[in-house]
């Protein structure tokens with residue numbers, strides 16, 4: 001049985017180069033492909049987005065060493 005469910009995951013991004021920190025809430029649509037592999041479609045502000053773990057450049061200094069940390073809170 002294939003189920004699709006949506007979670008709202010808030011991530012904190014931290015730049016080691018300039019110290020910038022910011023948070024983004026992603027909507028994650030979880031489903032399965034026909035082979036049963038888990039799929040996750042991310043969106044941000046209603047628009048399709050890369051996974052938060054895929055790497056996001058710093059909005060201040062452009063560093064690509066930004067780390068993403070998922071905030072621990074109930075989703076939904």
Ligand SMILES: [Zn+2]
Nearest residue numbers: 015018058061
């Ligand atoms: Zn930075």
